[in-house]
Amino acid sequence: MSATIVPEAEAGAAAAIRRNFWRGVWRVMRRKPSRMAGALILAVFALMGILGPMLYPDPLPRDTSALYASPSLRHPFGTDFEGTDVLALVVTGTRYVLLTAVVTAVITVVVGAGVGLFAGFRRGRWDTVLMRFTDMKLTIPGLPLLLVLSTVWKFTAAVEMGLVLGLLGWGGVARAVRSQTLSLRERGFIEAARGLGLSTTHIVGRELLPGMAPYIAMNALIAVTGAVYAQVGLFFLGVLPFEANNWGVMLNLAVFGGGALTTTAALPYLLAPLLAILLLTLGIVLVVDAMDEIFNPRLREE
Amino acid sequence: MAPEQSPPGARIRGLTVVYRTPAGELPAVSGVDLDLAPGTITGVVGESGSGKSTLALALLNAVQPPGRIAAGSVEIDGLGDVVALGGEGLRRARGRHVGYVFQAAQNSLNPLKTVGKQVLDLGRSHGVEDVRGLLADARDLLGRMGLDGARVLDSYQHELSGGMRQRVGIMLALVLNARLVVLDEPTTALDMITQATILRIVREVHAERGLTTLVITHDLGVVAEVADRLAVMYGGRVAEQGPTREVLAGPRHPYTRGLLGAIPRLVGDIGEAHALPGRPPTLADIPADGCVFRERCPLRMDVCETGRPPVVVSGSRSAACHAVRDDDGDRPAVAAATGEDQA
Amino acid sequence: MIGGIGITKTFRQRGGVLGAREVPALRGVDFAIPKGGAVSFIGESGCGKTTLGRIIAGLETCDSGEIVIDDVAMSSLSHRRRQPYFRRVQLIHQDPYSALNPTRTIHQALAAPLALRARQTGRPRSWADERARELLGLVGLDPGYVLPRYPHQLSGGMRQRVVIARALTVDPEVLVADEAVSMIDVSLRLGILALLKDLRERLGVSVLFITHDVATARYIGTDGELYVIYRGQVVERGPVETVISAPVHPYTQALLSAIPVLHGLESPGEQRVVPVEASGEHPDGCLFAPRCPFRTERCERERPALGRDGGMPQEHACFHPERRSVVALPVSRR
Numbered sequence: 007m008s009a010t011i012v013p014e015a016e017a018g019a020a021a022a023i024r025r026n027f028w029r030g031v032w033r034v035m036r037r038k039p040s041r042m043a044g045a046l047i048l049a050v051f052a053l054m055g056i057l058g059p060m061l062y063p064d065p066l067p068r069d070t071s072a073l074y075a076s077p078s079l080r081h082p083f084g085t086d087f088e089g090t091d092v093l094a095l096v097v098t099g100t101r102y103v104l105l106t107a108v109v110t111a112v113i114t115v116v117v118g119a120g121v122g123l124f125a126g127f128r129r130g131r132w133d134t135v136l137m138r139f140t141d142m143k144l145t146i147p148g149l150p151l152l153l154v155l156s157t158v159w160k161f162t163a164a165v166e167m168g169l170v171l172g173l174l175g176w177g178g179v180a181r182a183v184r185s186q187t188l189s190l191r192e193r194g195f196i197e198a199a200r201g202l203g204l205s206t207t208h209i210v211g212r213e214l215l216p217g218m219a220p221y222i223a224m225n226a227l228i229a230v231t232g233a234v235y236a237q238v239g240l241f242f243l244g245v246l247p248f249e250a251n252n253w254g255v256m257l258n259l260a261v262f263g264g265g266a267l268t269t270t271a272a273l274p275y276l277l278a279p280l281l282a283i284l285l286l287t288l289g290i291v292l293v294v295d296a297m298d299e300i301f302n303p304r305l306r307e308e
Numbered sequence: 309m310a311p312e313q314s315p316p317g318a319r320i321r322g323l324t325v326v327y328r329t330p331a332g333e334l335p336a337v338s339g340v341d342l343d344l345a346p347g348t349i350t351g352v353v354g355e356s357g358s359g360k361s362t363l364a365l366a367l368l369n370a371v372q373p374p375g376r377i378a379a380g381s382v383e384i385d386g387l388g389d390v391v392a393l394g395g396e397g398l399r400r401a402r403g404r405h406v407g408y409v410f411q412a413a414q415n416s417l418n419p420l421k422t423v424g425k426q427v428l429d430l431g432r433s434h435g436v437e438d439v440r441g442l443l444a445d446a447r448d449l450l451g452r453m454g455l456d457g458a459r460v461l462d463s464y465q466h467e468l469s470g471g472m473r474q475r476v477g478i479m480l481a482l483v484l485n486a487r488l489v490v491l492d493e494p495t496t497a498l499d500m501i502t503q504a505t506i507l508r509i510v511r512e513v514h515a516e517r518g519l520t521t522l523v524i525t526h527d528l529g530v531v532a533e534v535a536d537r538l539a540v541m542y543g544g545r546v547a548e549q550g551p552t553r554e555v556l557a558g559p560r561h562p563y564t565r566g567l568l569g570a571i572p573r574l575v576g577d578i579g580e581a582h583a584l585p586g587r588p589p590t591l592a593d594i595p596a597d598g599c600v601f602r603e604r605c606p607l608r609m610d611v612c613e614t615g616r617p618p619v620v621v622s623g624s625r626s627a628a629c630h631a632v633r634d635d636d637g638d639r640p641a642v643a644a645a646t647g648e649d650q651a
Numbered sequence: 652m653i654g655g656i657g658i659t660k661t662f663r664q665r666g667g668v669l670g671a672r673e674v675p676a677l678r679g680v681d682f683a684i685p686k687g688g689a690v691s692f693i694g695e696s697g698c699g700k701t702t703l704g705r706i707i708a709g710l711e712t713c714d715s716g717e718i719v720i721d722d723v724a725m726s727s728l729s730h731r732r733r734q735p736y737f738r739r740v741q742l743i744h745q746d747p748y749s750a751l752n753p754t755r756t757i758h759q760a761l762a763a764p765l766a767l768r769a770r771q772t773g774r775p776r777s778w779a780d781e782r783a784r785e786l787l788g789l790v791g792l793d794p795g796y797v798l799p800r801y802p803h804q805l806s807g808g809m810r811q812r813v814v815i816a817r818a819l820t821v822d823p824e825v826l827v828a829d830e831a832v833s834m835i836d837v838s839l840r841l842g843i844l845a846l847l848k849d850l851r852e853r854l855g856v857s858v859l860f861i862t863h864d865v866a867t868a869r870y871i872g873t874d875g876e877l878y879v880i881y882r883g884q885v886v887e888r889g890p891v892e893t894v895i896s897a898p899v900h901p902y903t904q905a906l907l908s909a910i911p912v913l914h915g916l917e918s919p920g921e922q923r924v925v926p927v928e929a930s931g932e933h934p935d936g937c938l939f940a941p942r943c944p945f946r947t948e949r950c951e952r953e954r955p956a957l958g959r960d961g962g963m964p965q966e967h968a969c970f971h972p973e974r975r976s977v978v979a980l981p982v983s984r985r
Binding site for chain 2: 807836863864865869870873906907915916917928979
């Protein structure tokens with residue numbers, strides 16, 4: 007909206023502000039080594055998600071002479087029941103897991119923040135209707151619904167999975183964003199913006215939203231972990247078909263097929279996807295720590 | 309209580325309080341000497357960043373990290389050097405010996421407990437055995453301050469007005485018979501009429517109970533109303549101190565003069581009021597050497613850049629300024645130069 | 652010219668189990684803000700002065716009564732058509748810390764309303780940037796220093812100047828300053844007051860000054876008018892100097908008596924009025940009667956209206972107006 011009325015000089019200033027922002031982000035990240043480690047972990051996972059499947063032939067080669075092989079140089083995490091390299095399974099499985107998680111996070115945040123902002127800013131009737139709807143949605147138990155859904159829907163595409171998880175998960179964010187909006191809209195600067203006759207789009211997008219950015223960013227990252235757990239859990243429970251290459255499928259096969267809980271042969275097969283989930287969660291937790299400082303100019307510029 | 313006993317005095321010597329920041333340890337209070345004479349009301353006036361609240365905390369050795377008392381001593385009669393005190397002894401001294409009315413006492417009550425219950429909590433934590441007597445004292449104190457004591461003790465914070473809460477704060481500071489009382493911004497956020505009432509109460513209770521009182525405020529008017537002695541703080545140092553009336557009638561330090569001149573009055577030529585140039589320093593930009601006020605000073609000289617102003621004592625007054633001579637009865641250098649500056 | 656007739660506002664407080672309690676905030680207030688003039692509302696917190704200021708700025712609506720801007724009654728307009736009128740009244744908030752968005756630079760804070768202004772007036776895009784610098788200069792700030800900074804990097808006084816500059820972006824006719832200096836350091840307050848006074852003189856904007864501190868109201872303009880408000884009613888109204896030097900309503904007198912005396916420089920007024928502790932309410936009587944040391948039986952029965960009875964130069968709402976000298980006078984120094 008403002009793009010049409012931004013003068014040249016201001017566009018230059020805006021670019022300068024953006025440059026300063028990224029410089030600030032860099033400063034914040036460097037303040038603690040743990041944040042850099044978290045960012046590095048996330049970067050590695052992102053690379054795995056994007057490039058992983060390209061690194062290995064499809065279908066993955068099987069070594070029928072080495073079923074449930076122990077870790078070795080050739081197979082750092084051993085092999086599975088049909089002799090496929092476990093590391094390769096983890097790496098190629100990343101794409102599905104991450105894609106689902108990202109779609110979930112995007113939907114959670116966009117729908118949640120959108121509904122919350124709209125309800126909180128408009129108040130009155132819109133607020134009541136939207137919040138009743140949100141409450142209703144919050145009372146729907148997620149896991150049972152997913153179980154039911156999985157009987158009719160195969161979830162072969164990661165995006166479909168993310169869509170369902172996202173649509174189930176935005177309620178909490180909507181509630182929280184609404185209450186933040188309600189308190190922020192009483193602040194002097196929002197009142198001033200209204201008094202100056204600035205448009206609602208400007209007030210919501212430029213004045214309200216940035217104040218909630220740390221919160222929304224944090225929620226997005228937490229939604230990622232939530233989505234990873236949810237889908238891995240579903241696959242582990244075996245309610246979904248094994249067509250997709252997924253960490254959850256690996257866990258399921260390791261426990262129920264390989265007996266990883268009773269014998270040691272399939273243990274690396276079980277631990278590898280668990281380790282991946284653990285690392286991903288760790289990376290997110292370490293990065294979440296920086297969100298507040300990134301989006302709060304006072305903490306960022308210090 | 310033993311009213312016949314004389315109230316305790318306090319002597320602050322060379323007090324320096326530093327705060328740890330990314331830029332190193334910075335002094336919020338730097339080499340402050342201040343006497344609280346027994347039985348008097350001393351007023352400390354300063355703007356934000358003057359170190360006045362830190363000074364009040366240091367009086368109880370209650371500076372919180374990242375701050376710490378780096379040097380100096382706070383001698384309180386009957387307690388000794390508070391800076392050397394620690395742990396349990398310190399906790400017992402607070403409340404028993406030194407009463408503290410917090411900044412914004414209006415909001416420092418526990419919203420979930422009645423006032424009476426908070427009095428009991430206070431008594432318990434100080435090992436008071438006679439809780440009935442304690443409650444009776446609380447009731448009497450509130451009654452003395454013009455409130456219905458029994459009703460207030462049964463009330464929650466939200467049932468009391470700002471002025472009533474402030475009185476409850478004073479009661480809590482006095483109910484354990486502390487004889488040295490610190491009031492931090494006692495009237496901020498109160499209305500004029502309520503403020504006048506509170507100040508009257510402070511004066512009366514001070515006299516009746518034989519207290520030594522320290523009032524911390526940003527408002528010269530408040531100090532002018534209640535204090536016998538006045539200390540003006542700026543940038544963590546005492547700029548000027550002396551008997552309130554004398555300082556107000558003939559301020560020597562250029563900051564005191566400026567501050568007085570910046571208060572619009574109700575009568576006289578309103579055009580005489582002038583704002584001070586610049587702004588008060590924050591912890592980060594208090595000059596390390598020389599005079600902390602020089603950036604805003606109309607009398608700035610070369611020596612102000614390098615030398616810390618000497619404390620010039622004459623009689624019961626003192627001022628820390630290079631432009632003040634020690635033999636002057638009545639501010640010659642300051643008067644002349646400021647007059648020119650305003651013309 | 653902005654005025655109001657019979658402005659009434661009642662707040663419904665949600666109270667306990669027994670339902671809502673009605674708290675009258677304004678009880679039929681008339682006012683007029685002349686072009687380029689200075690009007691001050693004085694009173695204690697909760698007297699309704701802030702609510703009145705917000706109603707004048709269009710941030711709240713009144714229950715009954717009428718706001719008139721340039722002879723147009725606001726109640727006759729739709730919400731949308733009302734906006735351009737109320738834009739000419741800009742509110743300066745008490746708290747310069749919450750009045751600026753902490754996530755936006757000063758440049759951004761000024762650019763948004765100026766871009767809108769440029770579009771409305773058909774000015775070129777480069778105008779907004781120039782104007783931002785011009786306005787910051789006008790309020791006594793260095794644009795080069797201030798523009799790229801975030802609010803937290805500025806002192807309270809600087810922030811309040813930015814807030815004033817932002818209000819000026821829409822070329823207002825009235826600035827409503829609600830306790831605009833109460834959160835600013837003492838040595839800087841006068842600078843902000845001087846700025847408001849200066850804007851009156853240079854731009855011809857009217858200033859509506861809302862405060863509990865009568866002396867600051869005097870600084871904005873000794874030629875201004877003072878409204879003393881008590882529990883939603885104007886109890887005394889007249890030229891600043893008249894009301895201060897010879898107040899006739901006991902509430903005004905109590906208010907002025909409560910101002911601290913700078914002992915050593917001043918001697919207290921001889922007839923200082925101290926209100927009594929409130930006892931009981933008189934539903935039909937004078938609102939101040941329960942605290943008034945001069946109340947009579949009539950005051951508890953009847954409520955006085957604002958008028959000019961008793962041959963006083965100012966309007967007042969008291970049955971027994973009497974001039975009292977309550978203000979501290981300077982000790983003869985000169």
